[in-house]
Amino acid sequence: MSDPGPSFGGATTPRGRRRRRLGVLFAGLCAAATAVGVLALGVLLTDVALDGLPSLDGDFLVNFGSRIPERAGIKAALAGSVWILTLTALISFPVSVAAAIYLEEYASQNWITRTIQTNIANLAGVPSIVYGILGLALFVRFFRLDRSVLSGALTLSLLIMPVIIMAAQEAIRAVPGTIREAAYGLGATRWQVVRTQVLPSAMPGILTGTILALSRAVGETAPLIMVGAVGYLAFTPAGPMDRFTVLPLQIYNWVSRPQDEFRALAAAGIVVLLLLLLSMNAVAIVLRNRYQTRN
Amino acid sequence: MQANGGAGLSFRRSRDTRERMIGALLFACAAASTLVTIGVVAVLLGETVAFFTQVSVVEFFTGTRWEPMFQEKHFGVLPLLAGSFMVAGGAAAIALPIGLLTAVFLSEYSTAGLRKVLKPVLEILAGIPTVVYGYFALTFVTPLLRSVFPGTDVFNAASASIVVGIMIIPTVSSLSEDALRAVPEALRHGAYGLGATKLEVSTRVVVPAALSGIIASFILAVSRAIGETMAVTIAAGNLPNMTLNPLESIQTMTAYIVQASLGDTPRGTIVYQTLFAVGMTLFLITLAMNILSQWVLSRFREEYE
Numbered sequence: 013m014s015d016p017g018p019s020f021g022g023a024t025t026p027r028g029r030r031r032r033r034l035g036v037l038f039a040g041l042c043a044a045a046t047a048v049g050v051l052a053l054g055v056l057l058t059d060v061a062l063d064g065l066p067s068l069d070g071d072f073l074v075n076f077g078s079r080i081p082e083r084a085g086i087k088a089a090l091a092g093s094v095w096i097l098t099l100t101a102l103i104s105f106p107v108s109v110a111a112a113i114y115l116e117e118y119a120s121q122n123w124i125t126r127t128i129q130t131n132i133a134n135l136a137g138v139p140s141i142v143y144g145i146l147g148l149a150l151f152v153r154f155f156r157l158d159r160s161v162l163s164g165a166l167t168l169s170l171l172i173m174p175v176i177i178m179a180a181q182e183a184i185r186a187v188p189g190t191i192r193e194a195a196y197g198l199g200a201t202r203w204q205v206v207r208t209q210v211l212p213s214a215m216p217g218i219l220t221g222t223i224l225a226l227s228r229a230v231g232e233t234a235p236l237i238m239v240g241a242v243g244y245l246a247f248t249p250a251g252p253m254d255r256f257t258v259l260p261l262q263i264y265n266w267v268s269r270p271q272d273e274f275r276a277l278a279a280a281g282i283v284v285l286l287l288l289l290l291s292m293n294a295v296a297i298v299l300r301n302r303y304q305t306r307n
Numbered sequence: 308m309q310a311n312g313g314a315g316l317s318f319r320r321s322r323d324t325r326e327r328m329i330g331a332l333l334f335a336c337a338a339a340s341t342l343v344t345i346g347v348v349a350v351l352l353g354e355t356v357a358f359f360t361q362v363s364v365v366e367f368f369t370g371t372r373w374e375p376m377f378q379e380k381h382f383g384v385l386p387l388l389a390g391s392f393m394v395a396g397g398a399a400a401i402a403l404p405i406g407l408l409t410a411v412f413l414s415e416y417s418t419a420g421l422r423k424v425l426k427p428v429l430e431i432l433a434g435i436p437t438v439v440y441g442y443f444a445l446t447f448v449t450p451l452l453r454s455v456f457p458g459t460d461v462f463n464a465a466s467a468s469i470v471v472g473i474m475i476i477p478t479v480s481s482l483s484e485d486a487l488r489a490v491p492e493a494l495r496h497g498a499y500g501l502g503a504t505k506l507e508v509s510t511r512v513v514v515p516a517a518l519s520g521i522i523a524s525f526i527l528a529v530s531r532a533i534g535e536t537m538a539v540t541i542a543a544g545n546l547p548n549m550t551l552n553p554l555e556s557i558q559t560m561t562a563y564i565v566q567a568s569l570g571d572t573p574r575g576t577i578v579y580q581t582l583f584a585v586g587m588t589l590f591l592i593t594l595a596m597n598i599l600s601q602w603v604l605s606r607f608r609e610e611y612e
Contacts, residue, residue, distance in 0.1 A: 029468070035506040039416055045408030046417075049429045049480070052473045059447050060439065110336035118330055131341050138590065138596035139534025142347060143559050145570075145586040148352040153574060177340070196335050201322060203329045222433075231436030234536035234561070238568050256326070260537070262436040267442050267541055275446055282439050289434065 017238030021143040037061045059284070064279030077244045077262065084217075086281050089262035091248035092161070092241070093230055096258055098176035100172070100229050105222055109211075110175045112180035117206055136174040139193055144238025152239050159240030162252040166237050172225040179221020183214040223296040227289045231258040243279070259285045351590060354583030361577055367584065373547035373563070373582045376570075382581070384588060386547035390464065390557040391589075393540050395532035395551060397468025398475060402532075405472075406479025407514075410521075413480065414487035415509045426481070433477040441541030444470040449542065456554055464545025465553035470542065471532050478528040481496055486520020487513055519607035523600040529598035534589065536561040558588045 025200025099287040111132075119125040147167030153197045157163040187210050211218075236258055243265025257265075259281060266278035359367070362382045367601055370383015396401050409429065420454070449466040453459045490513050498508045514521065543565050544556030572579045 013474060031504050031507075035504045038509070039505040042412035042416055044406045045405045046412045046425060046429075048405050049409060049432060049473070049476045052476075053428065053432055056435070056439070056443050056473075057370055063446065073387060074486060107336045107339065110333045111340060114330075114333035114337040128341060129336050131344050133601070134594065134597055135340060137530060137593060138347065139536070139561065141534065141536045142351075142590050142593075145582060146347050146350055146565070148568065149354070149583075173340065173343075179439070201326050203326055215576055227434065228504070231438070233433075233436070233438045234540075234565060237565055256357075260436050262520055263438050263442065264537065264541065267438070267445060275442075278442055279446075282442060285436060286439070289436070289548070296522055 025072075057286075060279050060282050063078040063276055064281070064283040066275045067280040067284055072277075073284070076246045077257075077265075081271070081277055084266075084274075084277055086246040086259065086262055086268070086284060088248055088258050089259045089281070090284070091243070092256040093258045093285075095161045095249050095252075095256060096168065096236075097226060097230055099161060099252060100168045100223070103165060104169040104173050104225070106175055107169075108176035108222075109180050109218060111173075111177050112184055113206055113211075115177075116181050116184040117202065117210065132177055134172045136178065140171055140232055141234040141238065143167055144235030146170065147235060147239040158253070159242075159255055160253045161249050161256045162255060163239045164236050164241055164258075165252070167239050168232060169233065171235060172229050175225040175228065176218075176222050179212070179225070180218045183217025183221065184210060186217065187213045208235055210298040216302060220296045220300045223292055230258075230289060230292070231260055233258075233264055233287065236261055237264075257290070274288055325381065343521070347590065351582070351583050351587040354404060354580050355547065355587045358577070358580035358584040367427050371549050373558070375567075375578055380577070382409060384560075384585065386549045387560045387585060389549050390543065390547065391533050391559040391561070393464050393551075393553060393557060394471060394535075394559055395466050395529050397595065398472035398535075399525070399529050401469060401472030402479050402528055406476045406524070407483055407521060408500040409480040409485035410487055411509055413484045415505070415513065416503040426484075429480055430474060430477045433475075435474075435536040437474065437535060438541070440470040440474055440538040444542035445570060446536055449543075452554070452556065459554040460544065460556040462546070463554050464543050466545035466559045467539045468540050471535050474535070474538065475528040475531050478531055479524050482527065483517070483521045484519035484523035488525070490516045512611045514586075516557065516609055518541060519603055519609070522607075523604040526596050526603065527599040529601070530593045530600070533596070534593050540565045560585050564589075 067272045068285050072085045073090065074087055075083055076087050076088075078084040115125065115129065119128075127205075130195065144167060147163060147170070151163040152159060157166070192205050195209045200208070200264050225260075240255075241257050241261050242255065243257060243261050245255065249256045261280040263278050263285065265282065266274040269275075310492070311526065323519065361594075367382055367384050370381055371385050372381035372383050373386045375380040413425060417425065443465045448469050449459070449463065452466055459465070494512055494516060495508050498512045503511070510581055539559045540562040543559060543562060545558050545562060546556040547558045547563070548555060550557065563585055567582050570578075572582065
């Protein structure tokens with residue numbers, strides 16, 4: 013596809029020259045458009061790093077939020093994010109993988125399967141704030157879980173489950189059918205085939221998809237505002253029923269204050285959040301590479 | 308596995324029971340996803356109906372003032388709709404051309420090696436938390452805008468549009484590129500054989516052949532922009548405002564939902580119900596766009612075999 017394009021008749025006529033000039037112009041335009049995205053990313057990351065790095069020190073990680081910018085830190089938010097991440101993973105992973113196994117290995121092609129599949133695709137497109145409204149009405153009010161870590165984790169689980177299910181389905185689909193047939197031939201039951209053959213081969217792909225979905229959950233703010241997470245907290249959650257805050261929410265809290273000192277804290281918080289996401293993505297990439305070299 | 312005598316038979320029976328139970332459990336997990344949809348619709352519908360017993364549907368959809376927290380309340384959703392569509396429109400004006408041209412570059416011009424680097428780099432844009440875009444808009448884009456247009460409000464729609472536009476570039480570029488690359492090489496070669504230049508092949512053969520995928524990516528990207536919450540809440544402000552001036556402060560549907568839920572909104576109050584009425588409006592708009600996107604993809608797909 014990178015061939016320069018064959019020379020066409022009339023390259024030396026005025027019309028041919030114009031066509032060629034237009035071609036060069038268009039190629040430049042496409043390259044420039046691509047550069048816009050890359051540049052925007054570079055400017056954004058540089059801006060955040062320049063603003064945030066000066067405030068980022070050991071104290072920032074171990075201090076609680078404070079009205080005095082010099083003393084403010086992200087201990088409560090960091091702990092809250094780790095709580096949310098862990099609980100969300102524990103809730104969403106088993107259910108999503110089970111759903112994906114059913115759809116790929118068990119379901120027959122009928123209207124029920126098609127409905128479930130279409131529904132999952134649509135759920136993936138629902139704005140995150142709508143999940144927040146659902147979490148508020150369902151978990152916080154109806155099930156009386158209050159503004160707890162558990163309410164937040166359940167809400168985010170609903171949000172990322174469609175993403176994990178679709179990634180897991182893709183990973184399961186990539187397992188060669190011959191492996192299944194060989195196992196059936198040895199007398200294995202369907203569940204034995206899934207447990208001993210399909211899942212182990214698909215697991216790296218499933219885990220990659222799960223980690224990427226979880227990193228989306230870690231960056232979410234709006235649904236957690238809905239379920240009542242707060243921007244300022246002077247303790248870390250000790251259990252799933254405690255109140256909590258998370259990194260993005262602490263950042264939002266600082267961004268919305270007019271003083272420059274708090275803006276700097278927000279930037280420092282963003283650096284921590286991005287580093288957390290970066291390390292999660294690094295794990296996902298390592299898993300993906302191991303998976304690709306094995307097949 | 309065992310076929311000798313009664314022990315084997317009872318083993319087989321218990322194994323079959325176990326198999327059936329596992330199958331049922333897996334089905335329950337898959338079916339639970341439909342419960343989520345039912346839950347969303349039920350929750351939104353319940354409180355929305357309660358809302359409409361107090362506010363007329365006509366006022367909600369035609370009123371031009373959104374003042375649910377004032378002494379004298381007004382419940383016209385148009386200012387919020389206008390805010391959402393203004394931000395989404397601005398974002399689309401940025402992301403659709405840039406995303407499509409990026410897709411053409413990656414699919415038609417770039418070498419395989421360059422594409423392998425550029426694609427994941429661009430997709431980082433979609434993975435950055437939206438609160439970070441909000442920070443970027445407020446502390447970088449807005450001051451820049453204010454230095455060019457001194458009358459710009461601190462909170463303004465343009466700044467939010469720009470960052471949301473950047474955020475959705477990968478949605479357009481990735482999905483469009485997939486569509487462009489699915490166009491068979493033979494079509495390109497045929498056009499080259501007729502003497503077309505690369506520009507002519509790209510714009511008159513490849514892009515039209517991939518049009519369904521490109522349009523679907525456009526619709527999906529706009530739907531994401533409408534549902535975007537934190538960047539617009541931080542950068543565009545909280546002033547429901549029917550204006551066409553992007554340099555003014557506005558409020559989107561999503562920003563209103565955040566603002567209302569940050570305050571004290573006891574259940575049963577009209578403000579609590581507005582969350583659901585606005586949420587329902589947002590849900591229906593994005594759902595319609597997502598379904599439209601899937602429909603375009605399946606209805607107008609060109610099959611090459």
